[in-house]
Amino acid sequence: MTVLDQFRLDGKVAVVTGGNRGIGRAIAVALAEAGAAVAVAGRDEQRNSDAVAQLTGIGATAMATTTDVTSRPDLEAMRDSVSQQLGPIDILINNAGIGIHGESLTIDDEGWDRVMATNLDAVWKASQVIGEGMVARGSGAIVNVGSMSGMIINRPQWHAPYAVSKAGVHHLTRSLAAEWAPRSVRVNAIAPGYTKTEISDIDLPEYKHYWIDEVPMQRYAQASEIAPAALYLASPASSFVTGSVLVIDGGYTLW
Numbered sequence: 001m002t003v004l005d006q007f008r009l010d011g012k013v014a015v016v017t018g019g020n021r022g023i024g025r026a027i028a029v030a031l032a033e034a035g036a037a038v039a040v041a042g043r044d045e046q047r048n049s050d051a052v053a054q055l056t057g058i059g060a061t062a063m064a065t066t067t068d069v070t071s072r073p074d075l076e077a078m079r080d081s082v083s084q085q086l087g088p089i090d091i092l093i094n095n096a097g098i099g100i101h102g103e104s105l106t107i108d109d110e111g112w113d114r115v116m117a118t119n120l121d122a123v124w125k126a127s128q129v130i131g132e133g134m135v136a137r138g139s140g141a142i143v144n145v146g147s148m149s150g151m152i153i154n155r156p157q158w159h160a161p162y163a164v165s166k167a168g169v170h171h172l173t174r175s176l177a178a179e180w181a182p183r184s185v186r187v188n189a190i191a192p193g194y195t196k197t198e199i200s201d202i203d204l205p206e207y208k209h210y211w212i213d214e215v216p217m218q219r220y221a222q223a224s225e226i227a228p229a230a231l232y233l234a235s236p237a238s239s240f241v242t243g244s245v246l247v248i249d250g251g252y253t254l255w
């Protein structure tokens with residue numbers, strides 16, 4: 001076996017929440033290219049179908065599930081349909097996420113709750129719903145998409161609920177990793193920096209100083225630059241890695 005063989009996922013079944021666009025879609029493509037059968041779980045059926053078409057276009061086995069990750073019944077239905085159609089789930093990528101911006105005195109309870117429900121509670125619920133089978137089988141890999149925002153305070157746009165949710169994702173990652181390591185279920189996270197997708201306004205000229213000039217690499221990432229780290233953590237290449245939060249930020253958190 002060569003080192004590159006350790007990145008292969010042939011015969012594995014993966015679920016990518018929010019896999020229909022942005023970072024999640026890039027991860028879905030990476031896992032499919034590595035040989036996994038991939039289920040894309042998101043709310044928008046048309047985008048889900050488009051993502052599946054891209055995956056099947058590269059020769060992968062793929063399916064979509066219309067899933068709101070904040071709903072435990074949706075997550076259970078997703079687990080059941082993926083297991084029936086593709087087989088037991090080996091890899092869970094908890095990627096779905098939302099952001100809201102605003103000064104803390106302007107954010108209402110609904111905003112706080114919506115961010116927590118999507119970014120943190122859903123990672124907990126999906127890890128329970130899918131992790132139960134992994135623990136029972138004694139194998140599995142979970143990769144959570146955290147953020148450098150869970151480690152530093154971004155400026156000049158404030159987003160306290162988002163930052164707190166991502167810090168929670170990082171620590172949930174460590175908690176589950178420790179609990180499930182004896183059952184050979186690995187739990188890791190990636191912490192991307194500024195990445196060009198629909199969620200981020202990183203092209204706005206008024207933020208260029210903070211979001212580009214202050215990044216040591218002086219640019220933002222493309223989603224395709226985040227995906228390989230998720231593949232690493234999902235694959236046997238990282239067989240002795242658990243509880244890690246892998247930062248992919250062009251050096252931003254170095255300052």
Ligand code: NDP
Binds near residue numbers: 146
């Ligand atoms: P996008 O807005 O491009 O994509 C978000 C994805 O999440 C969509 O596929 C969306 O699908 C899905 N999603 C949102 N809410 C739900 C829900 N309730 N149920 C199911 N799916 C949902 O964002 P990004 O690709 O930029 O972000 C992906 C992840 O990366 C997020 O967790 C984000 O916090 C994180 N991240 C992003 C960074 C960036 O700069 N872009 C930096 C650091 C971290 P649908 O609407 O169809 O449900």
